[in-house]
Amino acid sequence: MTGFHARPLTRPTPLRGSNGVAFGPDGRLYVAQFLAGEISAVDLATGDVEVVVPAGGPVQAPDDLAFGTDGSMYLTDLVPGRVWRRHPDGTFTLVTDRVRLPNGITCIGDRLFVNEMIPGGRLLELGDGEPKVLAGELAMGNAMQLGPDGALYYPHMLTGEVFRIPPDGGTPELVATDVHEPVAVRFDLGGVLQVLSRGAAGIVTRIDLLGTGDRTLLTSGLTGLDNAAFDTENRMFVSSYAAGGITELHPDGRTREITPRGFAGPYGVTVDLGGTVHVADHYRITEPHDGDVTTTELLTFAHGIAADGDLLHLTAQYGQVRTYDRATREVRTRAEGLDQPLGIAVRADGTLLVAESGAGRVLAIDAEDTVSVLADGFGRPAGVAVDGEGPCYFSDEERGAVYRLDGETTTVLADDLGAPQGIAVVDGCLYVAETATGKLAAVDLATGAVRTAADLPASPGRTGELPALHAHGLPGVPRPFTGLATAPGNSLYAAAGGTVLHLTPAAAS
Template structure:
């Protein structure tokens, strides 16, 4: 019996997952906020949250945690990353990837303010005036004019701008994410000046009701640096443990509410570092999945490696993980993580921007194995210990050996998305565009199963080849001996939510992250419903339509 959970995929929580003859259960609840980025209190005292990955904006009641979608996905706004309210109650939205700034009136009407901003992010209103900055090297800070007129550039040379605000001294304050600085400039223009240096990974600046400057860190520790600008300039650091902070807002009672680009949710953060969950954090995907021999699940979750902890839904399960962040443990901030595999105590991760890394959970270290691949997705460890990767963008399957040499195992494929080996060491590849699963024989691709609807995640269990058919939202098992197939589970929350065109917003390929860095142009994740085999023989499916991991016994 499955509990009822509202989600992006099914707001009523009434869409069942069926499996026969086994059972299906979630390991973690769906994500309520698909990543949480810019936040601002609206005229109705609710906290409005920009959800970049979902392409929507929701309003949160701080008292109850209730969430209402205000700007739905697949509307005119593609990838909202920050927002602000004008004096008349209009909402202004920084639409990051397309490079647009929108106005939404209190009646719900939309108008385009500007399409002349490159990667607009930080946005703020000063009375009837509107200011925005660009999240790019050499970016600009501009005043925009909603009623018409060309943008006015106040300054250039920003080293990745982000969330900004007017300070009590009448200056606009903004971070330089690349250099660890906070700057300010008069809203009428002038010479910008550095306010603070050596600030820990600054992503947003916010003033509380008493005029104290708070600088949020985007790192794994969840650091907030409080700077007293009125007196000595002294600093106080608070470590919240909230991974990937993105933005903050203070209510009339001076309570601080923070968002997380890495895990979503809304949390009240107290001055002493204590936290109170308003909207639970969750998974932004997940995409690739793997399980170690101890039962710990690793999910590639776009901005990080994460582990879902089992809920109390249904019967006990044998997979395990420490319970943090509402049932989710953040293992490592890993930009644009997409595919994941585990072997011999190491976790191997692909990035949709072309990188492959090996992460050591015990030491907390990461080693780059390859770069420059074209949208690598699924990954597995071959019989010889090499990493075998489905290079979707290049139409290839490649192997990376212990010396990090890349060898092409097959090319000329349409869109390979996952790879798996059987007990005899034969390699299988799922191709979601071709609608088939292939076997590699001497570099040639031989069709094993065809007529499938977008097969993605792939594993071999005993004599059966198992794959997630995203188009039909089902899990299929195919006998490698007879070719007969059966449906293991149906109604899975995989792929785009019903009625939407995509799993995210924006455009792919707009930027690239360096090794171990989160400083990159963010893109929505490429669609990928991963599949993993647990030590007890059950199958784990990434419910990337709602932010959950499902365990299927069959």
């Protein structure tokens, strides 16, 4: 590092946002990673992780997977709306592209079934011709499995219900109601139905369908459960869309970490007046503590973040600006329908400043939620910062520049930067995260001189062109964002490299 000492607050997880899981023919647990765009295999004995399908290939947004009798891996590619077959030799064949947000997938012998994670979705059997519709009007389907009675079980995420249907078709039968935020259904080796909750408490609802019919709840504390698989010893291994990693979940609620959980991103970072670090992590607001990541609130699509007393102001790349009150846990929508808002900052009078990346604008949102345009006609604004009661600053990653905005006057402070994103003002310097070069640049506000202040680790996962941000009216894959925040002692926090770095001046470290 140049000029700063960097200390990571957490260890990066090798499985960012773990989703669908299934045991492969080699005995390893295979994990689909929607945000990372990868498929990994986990050796449960050692915790070793191997990326078997890297990002950048034909599969763009893998969310669930299953294995056929010949060892082929079948994958749902959520955002593009495709289902793939990965043959044992590693080659890919497109099974279909005539589905909308395919998510849950399972094999029954040589037969392949998928469902659509949309309101009014379908449950389909895929073959050589047109998909066969087994059921319609699913209230967002997800992970499903064949039950011991020969029926196919699946959740309705929006209604808290579980249904079953014969694989050859028929009338869907309601199995359970009032299930807590169901995201996946699984059966253990004893035939007991396990319904995973996607909520903050990590609830698993167990229903003894073959015996007493009793329902019991297990609260694991694993935030954002996504999927599960049972091994030959009936051990349950679960994934988390929010925290990633793989965890063994015992019947009595004890957990054993197989691969570490951590950030799904991270994206934006901010520090409140008490010195607490808050991180926007796509599915949640988090705080890093003692090498771990704790969830403040599950709040989907949190990307930019700015602290303001008990308030946390957030942007979502899908068009929203919201304010979360830590005291009441209430969420207030400040603006919606924006075009990819990213960075956010707060003026002394409470006005929010937002970099509206997709529209090339910088916006102001006042206390009455009136939105006005401060600057327009730019490329792709990304980061925004304020300097006390003075001017505001913003970066433009498309034009490779940072600007000062004073009233209606916009001045170029520096250009020829490498895709600048997060920015922060500290002691007469504007610090800029150059994501294309992996550098932290320091711009002297008095002279305009630019120097490299530190090296920043590259964010893991995707590079190059990303899948669509929206698909079928639902959010797709967000663009990475390297956030910066000021902290006491002229230090900085940077969301980079799959963790948050505390950057302290070298003389003070």
